[in-house]
Amino acid sequence: MRGGAVKRFLPWFFPVLVAIIALSFWPRLDLNEEVSDLLPDGPGRGELVLLKESGMLDRLLVTVGSENASSLAAGIDLCGRVLEKSGMFRQVFFRVDNRVATRMPQAVAINLPWLMNRDDYRRLDALMSPERLDKQMGRLFLFLNSPRGFGAGDIVAADPLGLTAGILSRTTGLAGSLRFSITDGHIVSLDRTHGLVIAESRTSLTDSAQAAGIAKILAGLKARLKNIGATIKITGPLPHTLANRATIRRDLVLLLPLASLVLILFLTAAFRSPAGIALFLIPALAAPPAVVLAAGVYGRLSSIALGFGIVLLGIGVDFAVHLYFARKSGQSISELALPLSAAAATTIGCFVILLFSRIPVHRQMGALAIAGLSYALVLAVFLVPTLLPRGRRWPDNNLSPPVRKRGRAGSCFVLAVWVVFVVAAILAWPGLRFAGDMRQMDASGPEVAAAENSFARIWGSKGNEEVIIGANGVDLSAALDANDRVAAALAGETGRVRSLAPILPGPACRRERIARWRDFWSGPGRGFGEKLQRAGMANGFSARAFAPFLARTREPGQFSPAALLDALPPAMRDFFIRKDAAGRPMLLTTFIARDRGDIPARLALLGAGVRMFYPAKWRRGMAVEFRKETATLAARALILVALVALVFLRRPRQAFAAMAPVLAALAAMVLFVRLGSTAMNLMHILMGIMVCGLSIDYGIFAVAGDRESSSRAVSVCAVSTLVGFGVFAFAAHPALRSLGLTTLVGIAAAWPTALLVTPLLGGRC
Numbered sequence: 074m075r076g077g078a079v080k081r082f083l084p085w086f087f088p089v090l091v092a093i094i095a096l097s098f099w100p101r102l103d104l105n106e107e108v109s110d111l112l113p114d115g116p117g118r119g120e121l122v123l124l125k126e127s128g129m130l131d132r133l134l135v136t137v138g139s140e141n142a143s144s145l146a147a148g149i150d151l152c153g154r155v156l157e158k159s160g161m162f163r164q165v166f167f168r169v170d171n172r173v174a175t176r177m178p179q180a181v182a183i184n185l186p187w188l189m190n191r192d193d194y195r196r197l198d199a200l201m202s203p204e205r206l207d208k209q210m211g212r213l214f215l216f217l218n219s220p221r222g223f224g225a226g227d228i229v230a231a232d233p234l235g236l237t238a239g240i241l242s243r244t245t246g247l248a249g250s251l252r253f254s255i256t257d258g259h260i261v262s263l264d265r266t267h268g269l270v271i272a273e274s275r276t277s278l279t280d281s282a283q284a285a286g287i288a289k290i291l292a293g294l295k296a297r298l299k300n301i302g303a304t305i306k307i308t309g310p311l312p313h314t315l316a317n318r319a320t321i322r323r324d325l326v327l328l329l330p331l332a333s334l335v336l337i338l339f340l341t342a343a344f345r346s347p348a349g350i351a352l353f354l355i356p357a358l359a360a361p362p363a364v365v366l367a368a369g370v371y372g373r374l375s376s377i378a379l380g381f382g383i384v385l386l387g388i389g390v391d392f393a394v395h396l397y398f399a400r401k402s403g404q405s406i407s408e409l410a411l412p413l414s415a416a417a418a419t420t421i422g423c424f425v426i427l428l429f430s431r432i433p434v435h436r437q438m439g440a441l442a443i444a445g446l447s448y449a450l451v452l453a454v455f456l457v458p459t460l461l462p463r464g465r466r467w468p469d470n471n472l473s474p475p476v477r478k479r480g481r482a483g484s485c486f487v488l489a490v491w492v493v494f495v496v497a498a499i500l501a502w503p504g505l506r507f508a509g510d511m512r513q514m515d516a517s518g519p520e521v522a523a524a525e526n527s528f529a530r531i532w533g534s535k536g537n538e539e540v541i542i543g544a545n546g547v548d549l550s551a552a553l554d555a556n557d558r559v560a561a562a563l564a565g566e567t568g569r570v571r572s573l574a575p576i577l578p579g580p581a582c583r584r585e586r587i588a589r590w591r592d593f594w595s596g597p598g599r600g601f602g603e604k605l606q607r608a609g610m611a612n613g614f615s616a617r618a619f620a621p622f623l624a625r626t627r628e629p630g631q632f633s634p635a636a637l638l639d640a641l642p643p644a645m646r647d648f649f650i651r652k653d654a655a656g657r658p659m660l661l662t663t664f665i666a667r668d669r670g671d672i673p674a675r676l677a678l679l680g681a682g683v684r685m686f687y688p689a690k691w692r693r694g695m696a697v698e699f700r701k702e703t704a705t706l707a708a709r710a711l712i713l714v715a716l717v718a719l720v721f722l723r724r725p726r727q728a729f730a731a732m733a734p735v736l737a738a739l740a741a742m743v744l745f746v747r748l749g750s751t752a753m754n755l756m757h758i759l760m761g762i763m764v765c766g767l768s769i770d771y772g773i774f775a776v777a778g779d780r781e782s783s784s785r786a787v788s789v790c791a792v793s794t795l796v797g798f799g800v801f802a803f804a805a806h807p808a809l810r811s812l813g814l815t816t817l818v819g820i821a822a823a824w825p826t827a828l829l830v831t832p833l834l835g836g837r838c
Contacts, residue, residue, distance in 0.1 A: 084455050088358040095361035102364070103282075103373045114431040120694075123543045123686045126651055127662045130277045130310050133162075133287070135270040136528060139303040142265065148303030149259050149268035152294060156272045159290050161283070166644035167270040168258045175224060176640035181240050181576060182231035183621075184637060186590040186629040187583045188240050188576060194593060200234050201597070206604060209234060210612035233605065233619045243575035247645060252533035267531050271644045277310075281376075284314040308528045316517040317806065321376045324804040332800040333357075339796055340390070343789050344397075348460050352397060355456055356389025356449045363445030371437050378437040388442075388767060388797065389449035391790040392417065395774060396457040398789075402782040412777040415721035416770035419714045421446050423766030426709045431702060435758070442763075484833050491737060491830045494822075498740030505743065506696075506752040539571075540665040541686040547659075549650075553579030555682040556661040563665070571664040573649045576637050583632055594626040602626065696752075703758050710762050711735070714769040722776060730835030731772030734823035737830070738768040741822035742815055757815050760798075764819035767794060771827035776835045784828055791824035 124130060137152055139145040153167030170176070181188060189197075200206060213229055216222040222229075228237065253260050253269065260269040276283045291307060298305055333353075340349030368374045395416065399409050424446070427439025544559050546552030560574035578586065594601070602623045609618050638646055651660040714735055718728040742761055746753055771791065774783040794816065801813025 082459060084459055088452055088456070092358045092361045095365045098365045098368075099361070102368050102379070114433075120684070120686045120691050123541060123684045125277060126660055127541055127543060127686075128273060128647065128651060129541070130279050131274045132309050133272040133274060133278065133311055134308045134528065135272065136306045136308070136531060137268040137270060137298070137303055138266060138306070140266055141302055144302040145261070145266070145268055146257060146259060147301050148298050148305075149270060151297060151301070151303075152270045152305060155290065155294050155297070156270065159287075161275060161287055161290065162272045163275050164643060164647060165270065165272045166642065167260075167268075169255050169260060169642055170258070175228070177244075177576075177637075178225075178228050178237050178241065179231070180633070180636040180640040181237045182228050184576075184633055185232060185236055185240075186625060187578060187586050187632045189236060189586060189590070193236055193239050194589070196239060197234065197236065197593070198597065201601065201604075203604065203608070206608045207611065210608045210614065214613045230619055231621045231625075233609070233622055240575060244573075247571055247573075247641075247649075262531050263533075269532065273644075273647065279310050279314050281314060281318045284311055284318065287311060288315050306524045306527055308525050312521040312524060313517045316521055318376075320518075320806045321809065324801070324806050324809050325376070325379070328800045328804060328809075332797050335800070336390075336793055336796045339792060340789070343792075348397065351460050352390055352393045352457075355393045355452045356445070359389055359445050359449035359452055363441055363448060366444045367437060367441040370440055375434050375437055378434055378441060388420070388763070388794060389446055390793050390797075391420075391767070391770060392446075392450045393453040393457050394789045394793070395783075395786045396453050397460065398782040398786040400457065400461050411721055412774050412783075415717055415773045415777070417446075417450050418717045418721070419769040419773070420766040421450075422713050422717060423710050423762050426706060426713060427762060429709075430706060431698075432758075487829050488833055491733065491826060494744075495736050495740045498743040501743055501747040505747055540688070542663040542665070543684045543686075544661045544663070545659060545682050545684065550580050551682070552659060552661045553577060554581050555579075556663065557582045559663050559683055563663070569665055571649075573661060574663070577634060587629060590629055598626065699753065699758070703753060703761070706758060706762055707739070707765075710765040714765055718769060718773060721773065727776045727835050730831045730833075731769060731776045733830045733834055734768035734772045734775075734826040735765050737826035738764045738819035738823040741818045745814070745818040757811060760812055760815035760819065764816065764823065767820065768823035768827070771823055772831050775827045775831040787824065787827050791820055791827075794820050 133156075135152055135156075137145065137148040139148055149167055153165050156162050156165045200209060210233070213233060213235075217226060217229060252263055254263060254265075255261075256265065261267065262269075274283060274287065278284055278287070288311075291305070295305060337350055337353050340353050341347075343349060344352070364374070364379060367378070392413070395413060396409065421443055424439045424442040427435045427442070430436055430439065542559050544552055544555035546555055556572065556574050556577075557579045560570075560572055563570050563572075605619055605623065606616055610616060638650075649662050651662065715728065715732060718731045719725065722728045722731060739761060742757065742764070746757060767790075771787045774787055798813055798816035798820075801809045802817055804810045804813060
């Protein structure tokens with residue numbers, strides 16, 4: 074007897090060993106919650122790359138608060154030093170050079186020949202008259218002898234006509250809509266109770282591993298600031314990443330054990346024997362190796378994909394359950410070959426379709442499901458027979474009602490309800506909304522929203538979404554030329570555009586401007602030097618007071634971009650000029666506060682080297698992409714399951730009958746989204762494909778299997794799937810919650826359809 078038991082359970086040894094070895098690799102799994110993994114491949118992802126390259130996803134904005142001025146200054150310095158020493162940031166900006174107010178006018182004044190546009194020359198023409206020149210010299214003399222003019226002598230000597238002011242007026246929006254003042258070298262709010270620290274991470278703050286490391290540093294910093302009477306609030310991508318990471322992991326920790334426990338209890342109750350636990354162990358043994366294999370293929374595995382992979386327990390048990398019921402009712406392996414092969418082909422085949430999805434998370438889930446379900450099928454074939462030894466019979470159960478013949482009226486009513494249900498979904502399809510806004514997948518919560526509202530209130534940020542335009546080049550010169558083309562295309566958008574183009578033109582623009590400078594001083598401006606000297610001396614200046622400017626009218630010298638770049642605060646400079654891995658400037662960014670609708674068309678004419686991230690347009694594009702992806706994958710899944718059903722069942726009527734649960738499941742999901750006034754997202758797409766694979770299995774077994782054992786097996790499989798995925802309906806994270814709700818609705822419709830409608834359509838009633 075003991076030898077028989079050992080022989081019976083010996084096949085379990087190898088799968089258990091493989092699962093234990095796979096679990097030993099789990100602590101080393103590299104998980105991520107990158108938002109880009111949730112987006113379709115294509116132009117939309119390319120536009121998101123520009124958002125990353127511009128550094129928008131790397132910046133940490135720290136607002137230090139204190140009512141005490143000395144505590145505020147100490148808090149800003151402490152915050153800046155701690156972030157600098159952490160080594161996790163390439164740059165931390167918390168002090169401003171006291172000379173910043175004079176450095177830019179000086180840099181512009183010495184580079185006038187290369188920065189003046191046609192409007193500046195019109196102003197210069199107006200200043201050529203003796204009367205205007207005399208008034209200008211009088212104003213300059215008074216300015217230099219006033220407190221405001223202290224230290225401005227070099228600027229006046231290089232630009233006595235005040236042309237610098239016109240150029241600087243085109244750069245007033247470089248700081249955006251933020252309102253602040255500079256106090257003791259710190260950026261402080263207008264009410265002097267808050268300071269700003271800007272840090273740029275070495276990697277994207279949407280990377281969960283990087284975000285977790287920075288969160289630890291900030292936690293320690295908060296404690297130290299509290300001791301000196303200061304606080305901090307964090308805004309930017311980091312709080313969203315941390316909130317999503319914490320929410321997903323909390324959901325997985327709480328819900329996956331719950332799903333496993335409920336599934337074990339259900340199977341034990343359903344079978345009234347230890348066979349329920351043993352059947353649960355089959356997919357449980359398949360899940361760990363599948364996860365490790367998928368992680369090996371893709372390197373980094375999405376946490377959402379991991380959660381999905383583990384709850385494959387609810388799907389993988391289906392093969393074992395069908396085998397168990399069929400063998401228990403006396404069916405042989407050859408009799409099971411048709412429905413089991415068809416079920417495996419449809420379920421696994423639907424996940425093969427996901428390998429061709431344009432969404433990375435879909436591909437990861439597809440690979441994970443294929444590996445897990447294939448292995449679960451093999452394990453079921455070899456291990457289920459060990460649960461049904463000869464000479465012993467497990468207690469029966471009555472999970473499904475006995476099969477009864479229905480009258481003609483009852484059958485017609487059932488079919489009518491099913492038809493109306495499907496037709497209603499077809500009519501509802503055009504009215505579905507598709508979510509292009511990834512913020513619907515954000516679980517950041519009210520705390521993060523409160524911090525962002527506080528930032529807007531303190532710093533005056535209007536919260537308007539800016540259009541980001543990237544001008545690329547193989548080097549700085551090429552990038553500057555592309556940036557000039559952008560500036561030309563946006564001419565007339567004064568006050569809305571933030572760009573370095575007015576003070577940092579490219580080589581082509583500089584050549585044009587220096588030629589115009591020489592033409593002016595050799596033509597209309599000839600002899601101006603003597604007029605300037607006379608007017609200056611008449612108003613108290615020396616004869617050589619404006620020698621630097623006059624020398625430049627004769628020979629402009631060399632353009633000095635270094636002086637212009639050094640005059641910008643580092644955080645502002647790096648906001649507009651991005652570098653490649655080798656440290657070479659490759660991208661210049663331009664920001665537009667609002668769009669009137671024609672900017673994309675204007676920029677499209679600029680050709681290569683210019684890219685754009687336009688948030689509203691991007692979201693509309695994503696919605697279109699999701700709609701296309703939904704239609705494409707759904708069509709492929711329907712074609713696949715229909716072909717498999719036709720190939721295995723051979724008769725069109727039976728194939729159509731087997732498709733009834735699929736149509737009911739898809740109809741239920743469409744109506745659920747439509748009536749719930751929500752938008753379709755990538756989780757709806759994913760679960761729609763999965764539910765197609767499961768629903769067709771129910772239909773195939775209802776058509777080709779033993780009527781009584783199949784109905785019981787379908788019921789057990791449906792409930793186990795509802796349990797495995799249904800717990801995610803209670804998840805806090807929107808993506809996981811969508812996954813659970815969609816499965817609940819789809820399977821809840823497919824299950825009764827397989828038991829009631831499929832037999833009618835297949836002629837088995």
